[in-house]
Amino acid sequence: MKPGYYFWSGDIAAAEGGIFAGCRFYAGYPITPSSEIAERMALRLPQVGGKFIEMEDEIGSIAAIIGASWTGEKAMTATSGPGISLMNENIGLAVMTEVPVVIVNAMRGAPSTGLPTLVGQGDFMQAKWGSHGSYEIISLYPSSVQETFDLMIDAFNYAEKYRVPVIFLLDAMLAHMYEKIYVPSEDSVERIERKKPTKPPGEQLIYEPDDDLIPPMPSIGEGYKIHASGLTHNEKGYPQLTAEAQEKLIRRINDKIRKHAEEIWKVEEYRTEDADIIVVAMGTNARTVKTAVDEARKEGIKAGLLRPITIWPFPYKYIEKYSADYIVAEINYGQIYHKVREYADNKVELLPKMGGELHKPHEILHALRRYKK
Amino acid sequence: MITAKKKSTMELLRDNVESLLRTERFPHVWCPGCGIGIVLNAFLRAMIRAKKDPNKTVVVSGIGCTGRAAGYVNMDSFHTTHGRAIPFAVGIKFARPELNVVVFSGDGDLFAIGGNHFINAARRNHDILVIAVNNFTYGMTGGQHGPTTPTGAYTTTTPYGNPDRPFNIPHLAISLGAPFVARWTTYHLMQLQNSIYTALNRKGFRVIEVISQCPTVYGRRNEMKSPLEMMEYFRKFSVRKDGATFDEMELTYNGKIVVGVFRDVQGIPTYEERYNEIIRRAQK
Amino acid sequence: MRVEIKFGGLGGQGIITAGYITAKAAALHDGKESVFTQDYSAEARGGASTSEVVISDKMINYPQVLHADYLVVMSQSAYNDYLHKLKKGGVLIIEEDLVKLDERAKDFKIYKIPATRFAEEIGNPIVANIVMLGFFVAITGVVSKEAMWKSIEERIPKRFLEMNQKAFLKGYEYGMEIVKKEKK
Numbered sequence: 102m103k104p105g106y107y108f109w110s111g112d113i114a115a116a117e118g119g120i121f122a123g124c125r126f127y128a129g130y131p132i133t134p135s136s137e138i139a140e141r142m143a144l145r146l147p148q149v150g151g152k153f154i155e156m157e158d159e160i161g162s163i164a165a166i167i168g169a170s171w172t173g174e175k176a177m178t179a180t181s182g183p184g185i186s187l188m189n190e191n192i193g194l195a196v197m198t199e200v201p202v203v204i205v206n207a208m209r210g211a212p213s214t215g216l217p218t219l220v221g222q223g224d225f226m227q228a229k230w231g232s233h234g235s236y237e238i239i240s241l242y243p244s245s246v247q248e249t250f251d252l253m254i255d256a257f258n259y260a261e262k263y264r265v266p267v268i269f270l271l272d273a274m275l276a277h278m279y280e281k282i283y284v285p286s287e288d289s290v291e292r293i294e295r296k297k298p299t300k301p302p303g304e305q306l307i308y309e310p311d312d313d314l315i316p317p318m319p320s321i322g323e324g325y326k327i328h329a330s331g332l333t334h335n336e337k338g339y340p341q342l343t344a345e346a347q348e349k350l351i352r353r354i355n356d357k358i359r360k361h362a363e364e365i366w367k368v369e370e371y372r373t374e375d376a377d378i379i380v381v382a383m384g385t386n387a388r389t390v391k392t393a394v395d396e397a398r399k400e401g402i403k404a405g406l407l408r409p410i411t412i413w414p415f416p417y418k419y420i421e422k423y424s425a426d427y428i429v430a431e432i433n434y435g436q437i438y439h440k441v442r443e444y445a446d447n448k449v450e451l452l453p454k455m456g457g458e459l460h461k462p463h464e465i466l467h468a469l470r471r472y473k474k
Numbered sequence: 475m476i477t478a479k480k481k482s483t484m485e486l487l488r489d490n491v492e493s494l495l496r497t498e499r500f501p502h503v504w505c506p507g508c509g510i511g512i513v514l515n516a517f518l519r520a521m522i523r524a525k526k527d528p529n530k531t532v533v534v535s536g537i538g539c540t541g542r543a544a545g546y547v548n549m550d551s552f553h554t555t556h557g558r559a560i561p562f563a564v565g566i567k568f569a570r571p572e573l574n575v576v577v578f579s580g581d582g583d584l585f586a587i588g589g590n591h592f593i594n595a596a597r598r599n600h601d602i603l604v605i606a607v608n609n610f611t612y613g614m615t616g617g618q619h620g621p622t623t624p625t626g627a628y629t630t631t632t633p634y635g636n637p638d639r640p641f642n643i644p645h646l647a648i649s650l651g652a653p654f655v656a657r658w659t660t661y662h663l664m665q666l667q668n669s670i671y672t673a674l675n676r677k678g679f680r681v682i683e684v685i686s687q688c689p690t691v692y693g694r695r696n697e698m699k700s701p702l703e704m705m706e707y708f709r710k711f712s713v714r715k716d717g718a719t720f721d722e723m724e725l726t727y728n729g730k731i732v733v734g735v736f737r738d739v740q741g742i743p744t745y746e747e748r749y750n751e752i753i754r755r756a757q758k
Numbered sequence: 759m760r761v762e763i764k765f766g767g768l769g770g771q772g773i774i775t776a777g778y779i780t781a782k783a784a785a786l787h788d789g790k791e792s793v794f795t796q797d798y799s800a801e802a803r804g805g806a807s808t809s810e811v812v813i814s815d816k817m818i819n820y821p822q823v824l825h826a827d828y829l830v831v832m833s834q835s836a837y838n839d840y841l842h843k844l845k846k847g848g849v850l851i852i853e854e855d856l857v858k859l860d861e862r863a864k865d866f867k868i869y870k871i872p873a874t875r876f877a878e879e880i881g882n883p884i885v886a887n888i889v890m891l892g893f894f895v896a897i898t899g900v901v902s903k904e905a906m907w908k909s910i911e912e913r914i915p916k917r918f919l920e921m922n923q924k925a926f927l928k929g930y931e932y933g934m935e936i937v938k939k940e941k942k
Contacts, residue, residue: 108782108794126569128561133798147756152568152749157594161561164554164591168534168565171552172573176565194555218798278821279778279794281785321550321566322573324529328496328545330553339499340545340553385821392819462820 104286111275112179114246114282115205116141118253119177121284123292124203125151126176128165130158130184133217134276135207138179159184163191163204170200171327173320175257179205182224183214185231185268192266193232196354198329199308199316201260201295203253205269207276208384210456220274221456222384222432228268229413235351237358239263239365240413242270242384246280252367252410258293259365263357264315270412272432274385274459302326307338308350314357358414367410368419372398376405378472379423380452381441382430383409386459390430393465404469409437420444428452428468430460487519494518494528496548503542507701509660509686510540513607516663517578518547520670531574534563536588539614539688540580540607547578557588560595563602571601571746574674581608582620585641589621596650596679601744603673603680606643609688617691624727628695636727644736645720647681654680655737657723659708660687662733669735678744685731696728760818761900763811763828764843766836767853770807772887773832777809779891779909780901784813787905793821806835813900828898829866830890831857832873851894853886869897871932880924888914888922889929896933903930 102117109117116138119127127142129135139155146153152169156162159180166176180188185206195202210216211223228240239259243249249271260267296317298305302324310316316336319325332340333347358365369387372394373379382390387408397404405425409416415437420427421444429438430452438451452468454460481489495518504510521531528549535544537556544551554562559579567575577584584592584606595602611629612618619629619636622643627636647655654676658666666684673680687693687704698704708731715722716734723732763780767773774796781794796809810823825845831837832853844850846865854870871893877886888910895906907926914922 106786108785126565128565144756147749147753150753150757154564154568154745154749156561156564157590160558161564161591161594164558164561165565165568167554168552168562169569170565171550172566172569174569176569190555191558274795274821277795277798279781280818281791321532322530322570325550326529326548327550328553329551330545331555332553339496388819388821459820459822461824 102284104284107282107284108279109246109282110137110277110279111246111249111271112137112207112277113141114249115179115253115269115271116145117284118250119203119257120145120149120151121250121290122175122254122257124175124177124257125149126166126169126174127152127178128154128156128162128169128176129178129180130156130162132159132181132184134209134273135179135181135205135271137276138205159187160191163188163195163202166202167191167195167198167200170202171321171329175201175261177203177205179207181207181209182211182221182227185224185227189231192238193234193236194331195266196232196236196238197331199264199318199354200266201264203256203260203267203269205271207271207273209273216457218273219457220272220385220432220459222272222386223436223456224270225412225431225433225436228270235355237265237355238268238413239265239358239411240268240270241367241410242412243275243410244384244387244408246275246278247282248410249275250282250284254290254292255367258291261295262293262315263361264295264318265358268413270384272384298325306336308334309336310353310357314353314360362414363418365411365414366416366419368416369406369408369410370419371406371408373405373407373423373425375403376423376425377403377474378428378469379405379407379425380428380430380465380469381407381409381420381437383412383437386430386432389460389462390465392462393469396462396466397469400470400473402469402473404472412437415440417444426450426472430465432456432459487522490522491515491518494521494548496546499546502546504539505690507687507689508539509609509684509688510543510607512660512663513605513666513684513686514543514546514578516667517576517605517670520667520674523667523671524674526574526674530572531576532563532566533576533578534559534566535577536579536583538580538583538612539609540578541583543578557583557586557591559583560588560591560602560604564595564600567600567602568746568749575602577602577604579606580613581606581610581622582612585643586621593646593650596647596652596681598745599651599653599678599742601677601679601746604682605670606681606683607686608643608683609686609692611688611692613688613691617688617695622725624725624729626727629692640725642720642724643681643683644723648720648737651742652681653678653737653739653742656681656735657683657685657733659685659712659731659733661705661708661712665733672735672738676738676740678742760812760814761828762823762826763813763830763900764808764823764826764840765810765830766806766808766840767832768807768835769805771832772884773807774809775913776830776887776891777811779913780894780906781811781813782912783901783905783909784811787908788902790815791818793818795822806839808836808840828894828900830894832886832890834858849898851890851897853890869893869933869936871929873929876928876932877925880928881921885922885925888925892926892929892931893933894929896930896937
């Protein structure tokens with residue numbers, strides 16, 4: 102894509118951001134409100150020598166991108182909540198076998214089929230806990246079309262660097278809304294590639310981590326005779342079904358994210374410095390909050406906005422940092438609210454919405470007025 | 475001068491087979507008398523005969539007894555999730571068409587939980603060889619009935635006999651346009667090896683069903699207590715008929731097993747080949 | 759300054775396209791910020807259709823219409839359903855052959871145009887939305903004429919450009935007549 106200004110939806114920006122980051126493989130199954138990502142990829146990937154395939158379902162889609170990633174390709178898929186529900190078993194496989202992939206989830210009203218075309222934010226916990234077991238994953242959530250494009254590059258960089266699936270959250274509002282976006286020149290961004298083995302085949306253990314806890318990743322066809330299994334395995338990649346092997350492996354694949362959490366955290370702090378009351382909001386919903394914070398400030402209320410851009414690992418130090426009260430405004434019946442409560446010193450209030458629309462500025466303002474001193 | 479005794483072809487083949495195995499992982503998990511090892515052996519010998527580069531070959535398995543095969547081959551190999559070996563392999567093949575991609579998995583994995591992937595991958599004609607080991611049961615979980623258990627058979631979940639109807643796998647594969655479809659039993663060692671050899675030299679979605687014995691949890695509930703009795707059954711009841719009708723391919727409880735190469739058609743474009751044309755159009 | 763525009767009509771009238779063209783004109787050709795959103799609930803032709811545009815000199819926070827400054831309606835049902843979205847004293851633009859006003863209209867500044875009739879005269883009722891965009895530019899000045907036309911050019915297939923240009927200019931000139939009369 103030539104550098105310059107474009108007028109794109111969040112879906113288009115997610116697709117183009119992926120391609121810009123180096124993604125050359127997409128497998129997916131259409132589902133509202135993410136289908137436009139598939140459409141864009143079908144159009145664009147063959148133009149840049151990439152591959153697009155529409156699979157028979159979401160389970161096949163995630164399996165295909167994990168397979169493709171093992172060949173060395175940067176691979177992604179896109180879906181919404183129902184699709185993530187189907188993908189979760191294989192998200193666990195990608196976690197366990199440490200495969201870099203990016204999975205876009207354009208959140209819609211839920212549970213079940215819910216509100217296919219309307220906004221929701223009910224999949225935060227699913228992104229973290231959707232597959233069985235105790236694991237860490239990375240999840241990012243932009244609030245504008247520009248940020249969607251920019252953050253897709255980070256998503257691929259994180260996936261490659263930490264050898265972990267990245268769940269890239271969008272919402273139905275952002276997926277479908279159009280805004281101006283600037284595409285920078287090709288060489289203006291840093292693209293991180295997965296670490297390659299330094300030892301020759303035969304000497305390199307497939308799951309032998311470096312000091313950063315991340316093992317280098319050979320590709321299929323390079324002679325390393327990779328063996329990867331969703332079973333608990335040793336550093337050779339061979340199944341080892343013991344408590345000791347489990348302790349070593351699961352601790353490491355969690356710690357490789359936890360120990361690098363601060364490098365992964367991205368947070369927007371808006372007028373929080375002197376705030377008595379901070380609204381925690383994510384994605385497009387945070388845009389409403391900004392308007393409300395400005396209005397509240399005019400009324401003498403010391404309000405601020407804290408927007409986690411990195412949802413997982415949860416940027417808890419930013420919550421601990423302030424001694425203000427918190428309002429968590431999210432389009433669900435309380436998810437990030439529980440994370441904020443875990444780390445806040447003072448009062449935490451939930452301002453939920455069941456889905457279908459963003460909070461309105463006056464709704465946030467109304468809540469903020471209760472904190473007028 | 476001392477001349478080393480020249481090794482026989484069989485000995486050479488065995489040495490080479492061992493080089494394709496992660497022998498350090500032995501003993502394997504399969505029960506004494508299990509047929510999966512026979513199928514794996516036939517596959518590896520066919521690989522050697524077909525001169526396929528093990529460094530450019532990928533073996534993908536799902537879950538189950540047969541699913542463990544990926545763990546023993548000394549090639550790039552993946553033990554994935556239950557039912558998902560085919561779409562995982564599709565991702566590999568589509569990303570790197572130059573690789574030789576083999577799915578080695580069991581009947582429950584490929585046709586029950588993974589059935590949707592099988593039919594769609596066959597329909598698209600991905601360039602993948604599927605070796606489907608059919609032992610009529612879910613062995614690893616203790617012998618429950620599956621999508622290939624013959625009607626009337628006794629399993630741990632059909633204590634009064636199986637009311638269910640089994641898949642006719644060659645019929646299914648042929649109906650989806652798969653260009654190479656064969657069925658053998660573990661008794662048909664050479665024929666099986668020859669079919670895998672032929673299939674390794676063909677393109678497209680190739681399916682080889684191998685009827686295999688599970689004496690431990692299937693045979694003993696169905697009047698065949700020992701591996702030998704099961705092999706004996708395969709020997710006595712198998713009939714080779716390459717031009718068999720779909721009805722003849724149907725398997726019945728302890729009944730006739732029609733084996734053979736049911737379809738071998740060349741020249742059908744694979745998905746990967748058709749996508750090259752898409753890339754050409756997109757870049758025009 | 760934040761300006762909010764809502765378009766409403768029936769599926770097939772080009773309501774979504776009109777919103778998209780307007781928002782893109784503001785963002786890419788007038789150098790402003792804009793957000794375009796559409797209602798996905800009724801995609802079938804003949805069903806209700808609506809799109810929203812927010813334009814501002816600054817970054818836009820809330821992306822949708824809260825209290826529309828401009829409401830452009832091309833069907834009776836759109837008028838009935840969306841009039842409450844228009845703020846008091848706001849500008850109401852209607853397709854006069856398809857929308858009958860009621861007593862609620864007295865709170866707004868009203869501009870009328872027989873956009874579909876004009877489009878038919880030009881050769882195809884499908885360009886009624888483009889007639890409307892010309893009219894919208896003349897009446898409101900929210901988007902410049904040049905920017906709007908550029909945005910139309912980018913959206914419409916080349917072989918239909920001539921017809922669309924006629925439609926755009928027809929709407930624009932009809933609007934300018936009204937504006938001139940108002941100034942007198």
